[in-house]
Amino acid sequence: MRVEMLEDLLLPGPNLMVRQLTTVDGNLVVDAAGCGPPGSCPRCTHPATRVHSRYRRQISELPVGGRGLIVRLHVRRFICDQIQCPRRTFVEQVAGLTESRRRSSPAVRSAMRAVAMELGGRPGQRLCAKLRLPGRRTALMSRLVAPPVPAQAPRILGIDEFAFRKGRTYGTVLVDVETSRPVDVLPHHETCSIAAWLQEHTGAEIVCRDRLMAFTKAIRQAAPGALEVADRRQLLQNLSTAVEKTCRRHRACLRRYATTEAGPPSAAPATPLLDRVRQRHRDVNELTATRHATHEAGPPGMPPCVIGTVGLTTSSPRHATGAQVYSTRSPTTCSTASGPVVRVPCSSTASCLRSATPVATTP
Known part of the structure; x- marks a missing residue:
């Protein structure tokens, strides 16, 4: 067909006549009508000769230039003249555009x-x-429909179970191992259903199955001549299970061998990060020891009675260096060899202990 107009490019076919092109709500609307010869009855395949009526259909097509394409098609309804045919009327169909009881094109x-x-x-x-x-x-x-199941099973058939709902409902999936495509899905993983499927679809020479015992029984019943093999995952799982059982059985021997043959623990390799961590740990220990010694001994020249009644404040880092910072609430006095010592509260949050001049006492 030679393309002469835009309508011929959008809607190719000799049985369609385009009347008008308009734009409605951002969509391209094509007003067309069927102009082909009378069709045949889909029931008896007898060609029609009379027109019953006409009506309009709206068909959705693939978008063009970023706009939706809608075809408003005027079609004819024909009369089937065959008396034996139970169908009295039928509607003409445009090939590649319309189908019975459809509002969209096949594309x-x-x-x-x-x-x-x-x-x-x-x-x-x-x-x-x-x-x-x-x-x-x-x-x-x-639009998702189940694909047709082949009449014959593939040469290498894979059988495995899967969970519709884990712990409750399980099914069986059958796969063509050579093409890696699913063949069929069964609603159960029982022996009877799998055996019935294998009897209906013969031809499997090698069956790659799961470790489920129901699969083994079904293969022996329906396909006794097929070779049963296990896939790589099942082999690795069997190997890990056997190694675990062996280690659990000889746990005492392994523990005794580990205690006798084990040498002294190896020292960690020296790294700059490890050296910094160790140095910081030593500095922290020395600082902690100095603080405890200062707290117990008190400042130089302080009498023991004052040390017992005055507590060192730990909220300042100066205490680690022996600073004379203390906590007090009211001035008190005590007697020393050089005279009374007065403890006076400071204006700041911390209190300092100051040595006062000897206080003259009245006889």
């Missing part, structure tokens, strides 16, 4: 099926809104 449904396969429901709906495709969540999920 749109194929795109929706691809989006549903990759993204699913709500994510696919958001992508369809950006691509200007008529795809809602339920419409996308309805």
Whole structure:
């Protein structure tokens, strides 16, 4: 078909006549009508000769230039003249555009099926809104249909279980190992259902199965000539289980060998970070020892009675150097060899002890 107009490029086909192109709400609307010969009855395949009525259908097509494409198609309803045919009327169909009881073209449904396969429901709906495709969540999920199951099982068949709901409901998946594509899904992982499937689909020469005993019984019942093998994961799991059992059985021997053969613990290698940590640890210990010694001995020249009644304040780092900073609430006096010593509260939060001149006492 030679392309002469834009309508021929958008809607190719000899059985369609485009009447008008308009833009409505950002969508491109094409007003067209079917102009082909009368079709045949889909029930009896007899060609029609009379027109019953006409009506308009609205078909969604793939977007063009970032705009949605809607085809308002005027179609004819024909009469089936065959008396034996139970169907009295039928509607003409435009090849590549319309199908019975469909509001979208085959190309749109194929795109929706691809989006549903990759993204699913709500994510696919958001992508369809950006691509200007008529795809809602339920419409996308309805496009997902089960693929046809081959009549014959693959040469290398893989059988494994999976969980519909972990701990409660399990099913069985059958995979073609050579192509890495799923073949069928069974709602149970019981021996009877797997054996029935293997009897209906013969041809499996090698069966790569799980460790479940139901799979072994089903293969022996339905395919006794097939070779049973385990995949890499099952082999590694069997090996780890056997090693764990052996180690648990000889735990006493391993512990005795470890205590007799073990040498002195090796020292950690010297690193700059380790040297800094050790030096800081020594500095902290020395500082702590100096503070405790100052707290116990008190400042030089302080009488023991004052040391017992005056507590050193630990809120200042000067105490570690022997600073004469103390905590007090009221001035008190005590007798020493050189005379009375008066403890006077300071204006700051800490208190200092000062030596006063001998106080003259009245006889």
